[in-house]
Amino acid sequence: MCLAIPMKVTEIEGSPDDFSISQIATVDADGISREIRLDIVDHWPEIGDYVIIHAGFAIHTLVKEEAEKNIALLRELAENMPSELLS
Amino acid sequence: MKYLDEYRDIELARPLVEELQKSVTRPLRIMEVCGSHTMAIFRNGLRTILPTGMELISGPGCPVCVTSAAHLDAFISIADRSDVRVAVFGDLFRVPGSHGSLANASARGAKIDIVYSPMDGLEIAENNPQELVVFLGVGFETTTPGIAATILSAKNRNIKNFAVFSTQKTMPAPMYSLLNDPELRIDGLLCPGHVSSIIGAGAWQPLVAEFGLACVVGGFETADLLKSLTLLAYQVGKGEPKVENIYPRAVSWEANLRAGQMVEKIFEPADMEWRGLGVIPESGLRIREEYGDFDAEKRLGIELIATEEPEGCICGEILKGIKTPTECPLFDKRCTPGDPVGPCMVSSEGTCAAYHKYGR
Numbered sequence A: 001m002c003l004a005i006p007m008k009v010t011e012i013e014g015s016p017d018d019f020s021i022s023q024i025a026t027v028d029a030d031g032i033s034r035e036i037r038l039d040i041v042d043h044w045p046e047i048g049d050y051v052i053i054h055a056g057f058a059i060h061t062l063v064k065e066e067a068e069k070n071i072a073l074l075r076e077l078a079e080n081m082p083s084e085l086l087s
Numbered sequence B: 001m002k003y004l005d006e007y008r009d010i011e012l013a014r015p016l017v018e019e020l021q022k023s024v025t026r027p028l029r030i031m032e033v034c035g036s037h038t039m040a041i042f043r044n045g046l047r048t049i050l051p052t053g054m055e056l057i058s059g060p061g062c063p064v065c066v067t068s069a070a071h072l073d074a075f076i077s078i079a080d081r082s083d084v085r086v087a088v089f090g091d092l093f094r095v096p097g098s099h100g101s102l103a104n105a106s107a108r109g110a111k112i113d114i115v116y117s118p119m120d121g122l123e124i125a126e127n128n129p130q131e132l133v134v135f136l137g138v139g140f141e142t143t144t145p146g147i148a149a150t151i152l153s154a155k156n157r158n159i160k161n162f163a164v165f166s167t168q169k170t171m172p173a174p175m176y177s178l179l180n181d182p183e184l185r186i187d188g189l190l191c192p193g194h195v196s197s198i199i200g201a202g203a204w205q206p207l208v209a210e211f212g213l214a215c216v217v218g219g220f221e222t223a224d225l226l227k228s229l230t231l232l233a234y235q236v237g238k239g240e241p242k243v244e245n246i247y248p249r250a251v252s253w254e255a256n257l258r259a260g261q262m263v264e265k266i267f268e269p270a271d272m273e274w275r276g277l278g279v280i281p282e283s284g285l286r287i288r289e290e291y292g293d294f295d296a297e298k299r300l301g302i303e304l305i306a307t308e309e310p311e312g313c314i315c316g317e318i319l320k321g322i323k324t325p326t327e328c329p330l331f332d333k334r335c336t337p338g339d340p341v342g343p344c345m346v347s348s349e350g351t352c353a354a355y356h357k358y359g360r
């Protein structure tokens, strides 16, 4: 299933270009932490970034500001109906 | 989960519902390509508040549903081998082939592990060195890179009793055969969220250029879905089709290069059979020669045997968006999630399952 729950990265193992050793991050959501793979993530995360996970693999890194910006954007969309688009 | 709650907030969604209601200025048909979208739309009750003139049809994006009957039969025959242990995503377990499902095979003693990630399959192989563990690969761009990474890891860790049977498929290949079908009119696509995370939102641009199709890449929360449908209606109304990405928290315009390189290393394009759509050239992926030891098809000498679709099942036409489940004479009669005739009824992303669960 494709439900995207962004998880916060708390630990990182391995390095982006070395596939001979494990590329693993520990992620945390609501106090539950688990390990996920970083082999195919689009941008190597830093601790504190968020990742979107699919079947045990991080696929997309989202920096905290980016996550917050998205929420602000949706709020704004909700508050100011883009009436100019309705014409 | 702080971030997710924001997207689900109903107060936030109410103005979006109103906006959607006003967005349609000409009738339009939208295809939601991805099975997770189909389910999310039903679960949120969005089909009951669709504005007049907006029609939603489900597309070929439920991976289990588009798996051909011949592949399903091959899966089951692999599971039945005494020297093999099979690892699968849970969705596949109860899907019927022409002679029963993996669940039936399991009941008669086949060794089948339901896994969350292909890496789990590799762990099982490592812990059961006397058995060949075969991961049954069913899915699109979102699962392929992980499978590729797992094969690479098997090689690096020198785990020899692990192999993958790949029926991996690629997007947007089937969209071309659908859009060239005169029976089907589509004005817009709700593009799959996580496939787009891998191939990039830009990958849908050729469909805009070639078919004048409105394209919106959207997420799975209520607000995402409402906004996506509204933007599709605006695009169609104004006659200005383009690709809009309103799911930037998971999707960039560009492809995910690391995932792409991983897939490229292990897999090469291959012709692939899709249920309902037939064989589409270069729409699938097979394991490269160099990694042939991890290719279950080669290792076990599997031959695909052409087979009939379950009698009376119209899954194929449903996957093409030509028919809806209620047009199937077996729907909710002989075919239910408890005793499914076709894959569209059993997969958690299947259109028949969605209609059964949420009505209509």
Ligand code: SF4
Pocket (backbone or CB within 6 Å): B312, B313, B314, B315, B318, B325, B328, B329, B330, B331, B332, B335, B336, B340, B341, B342, B343, B344, B345, B346, B352
């Ligand atoms: S209701 Fe069952 S038999 Fe009919 S199309 Fe759906 S899966 Fe096939």
